[in-house]
Amino acid sequence: MWTDAPASMLHQPSASASDDRAPAPTPAALPFPPPLPRTDGAGPTDAHLVARSADPLPSSSHPLAMEEAKAAQDRDHKFLSIAVEEAYRAVDCGHGRPFGAVVVRNDEVVVSCHNMVLKNTDPTAHAELTAIREACKKLGKIELSDCEMYASCEPCPMCFSAVHLSRIKRLVYGAKAEAAVAIGFDAFIADALGGTGHYRTANLEIKRADGNGALLAEQVFENTKGKFRLK
Amino acid sequence: MWTDAPASMLHQPSASASDDRAPAPTPAALPFPPPLPRTDGAGPTDAHLVARSADPLPSSSHPLAMEEAKAAQDRDHKFLSIAVEEAYRAVDCGHGRPFGAVVVRNDEVVVSCHNMVLKNTDPTAHAELTAIREACKKLGKIELSDCEMYASCEPCPMCFSAVHLSRIKRLVYGAKAEAAVAIGFDAFIADALGGTGHYRTANLEIKRADGNGALLAEQVFENTKGKFRLK
Numbered sequence: 001m002w003t004d005a006p007a008s009m010l011h012q013p014s015a016s017a018s019d020d021r022a023p024a025p026t027p028a029a030l031p032f033p034p035p036l037p038r039t040d041g042a043g044p045t046d047a048h049l050v051a052r053s054a055d056p057l058p059s060s061s062h063p064l065a066m067e068e069a070k071a072a073q074d075r076d077h078k079f080l081s082i083a084v085e086e087a088y089r090a091v092d093c094g095h096g097r098p099f100g101a102v103v104v105r106n107d108e109v110v111v112s113c114h115n116m117v118l119k120n121t122d123p124t125a126h127a128e129l130t131a132i133r134e135a136c137k138k139l140g141k142i143e144l145s146d147c148e149m150y151a152s153c154e155p156c157p158m159c160f161s162a163v164h165l166s167r168i169k170r171l172v173y174g175a176k177a178e179a180a181v182a183i184g185f186d187a188f189i190a191d192a193l194g195g196t197g198h199y200r201t202a203n204l205e206i207k208r209a210d211g212n213g214a215l216l217a218e219q220v221f222e223n224t225k226g227k228f229r230l231k
Numbered sequence: 232m233w234t235d236a237p238a239s240m241l242h243q244p245s246a247s248a249s250d251d252r253a254p255a256p257t258p259a260a261l262p263f264p265p266p267l268p269r270t271d272g273a274g275p276t277d278a279h280l281v282a283r284s285a286d287p288l289p290s291s292s293h294p295l296a297m298e299e300a301k302a303a304q305d306r307d308h309k310f311l312s313i314a315v316e317e318a319y320r321a322v323d324c325g326h327g328r329p330f331g332a333v334v335v336r337n338d339e340v341v342v343s344c345h346n347m348v349l350k351n352t353d354p355t356a357h358a359e360l361t362a363i364r365e366a367c368k369k370l371g372k373i374e375l376s377d378c379e380m381y382a383s384c385e386p387c388p389m390c391f392s393a394v395h396l397s398r399i400k401r402l403v404y405g406a407k408a409e410a411a412v413a414i415g416f417d418a419f420i421a422d423a424l425g426g427t428g429h430y431r432t433a434n435l436e437i438k439r440a441d442g443n444g445a446l447l448a449e450q451v452f453e454n455t456k457g458k459f460r461l462k
Contacts, residue, residue, distance in 0.1 A: 122364050123373045123396045124355075133353050142354045158396060161389030164419060165354045188395060 073211075076172050079104050079150040080213045082112050084174060084220060086127065087152040090114035091224045097185075098224040100152040101127035101159075103135040103144065103168075110135045110147065118229065127151065128159035132166045143167045152217050153180055154208070160192035163204065170205040174217020183221045184230050304442075307403050310335050310381040311444050313343050315405060315451060317358065318383040321345035322455045328416075329455040331383040332358035332390075334366040334375065334399075341366045341378065349460065358382065359390035363397045374398045383448050384411055385439070391423035394435065401436040405448020414452045415461050 086100025096115030103110040111134040116125040128151050148170040154177040177190035310333050317331025327346030334341040342365040347356040359382050379401040385408040408421035
């Protein structure tokens with residue numbers, strides 16, 4: 001559950017960027033939402049790592065409304081977790097910086113991508129831009145108005161503009177851009193949602209993940225710091 | 232000369248998007264800066280089409296300073312003309328919308344690109360973004376701090392952000408974004424330079440072409456209107 005995740009959802013970085021990831025648990029053992037992959041062998045005994053939500057589910061006298069709200073939170077958490085996993089993968093594989101993005105349509109993942117700046121020698125190969133390009137290619141169309149994007153971090157102005165151009169209908173992000181800036185990323189990346197561009201008012205629902213979703217996403221930067229090149 | 236171009240520099244659109252371009256003139260016949268390619272067979276007799284600069288060269292008592300200013304104008308015009316030519320090519324080839332961009336290093340064209348949104352089924356394949364990607368690939372590096380970009384039109388927020396990310400040192404553009412908005416493009420494209428993003432203050436010289444350069448670039452939209460899909 002989003003608001004009170006098991007400790008196994010908190011990602012521990014691998015010892016080095018070249019380490020292999022631990023094998024995934026069998027489906028039968030997977031809690032819901034599925035935990036992020038671990039590489040350090042630590043188990044549920046890391047109780048001190050459990051993050052608790054600052055934004056509990058809204059209280060309601062109607063059990064059905066509570067159930068729906070929880071289902072929506074779980075759904076968002078499930079897809080955001082994949083984006084966070086991609087962020088770690090970007091660094092572990094040496095492909096780029098710790099950012100991930102997932103495009104979802106009809107509750108199914110269309111593409112799951114990460115930053116490819118170093119691998120592709122392409123400063124525009126941010127996770128979100130890459131995901132939009134790949135999703136359009138896969139779906140054979142230049143607009144994604146029936147899609148949602150889950151991004152491990154608040155998109156930079158380039159990526160946020162690309163989200164607008166692609167007409168994605170909903171954007172859920174984890175970490176605030178400031179968390180990336182804090183470890184050395186260009187402060188400009190925080191300009192998109194903080195800026196005044198009127199394209200903010202487009203037909204786009206923007207949601208910052210709450211509770212563990214946001215925490216897990218922000219931990220990416222601390223956990224990968226020093227493992228990738230910024231320049 | 233930038234400020235008083237021959238009529239042959241004013242592009243006339245072809246009768247249809249599928250028309251072939253006229254063969255290029257032999258190098259010996261090229262005026263400096265070279266004229267844009269024509270497809271309608273009209274020649275220098277179109278004197279009424281000659282655009283005159285609203286911004287003549289700065290007066291100076293020193294002939295050498297005048298000469299240098301003129302050379303700089305001619306240089307900018309030469310490269311911007313290539314970007315404008317690419318803008319026409321995007322529509323003529325059916326690849327995308329009428330935008331072109333050129334990356335220049337040490338007075339030489341690194342890449343010359345146009346909008347590939349339709350051809351690549353990629354809403355991010357704007358001319359500037361494509362040019363940055365191709366230039367980085369060609370030069371084998373993710374930063375272009377020794378390069379300039381010439382764009383047929385003021386870059387949209389996505390492309391302007393990409394210019395910033397690539398560390399291009401100088402940007403020269405032709406048409407104002409409003410000229411594109413006037414024929415139906417999303418008004419958001421005018422947000423980059425009109426906005427308040429602090430990345431405007433990066434180490435980047437931004438120049439809007441004056442005189443014929445700006446006029447030729449703005450004519451692109453009127454001349455290609457109706458020949459490409461906006462949706």
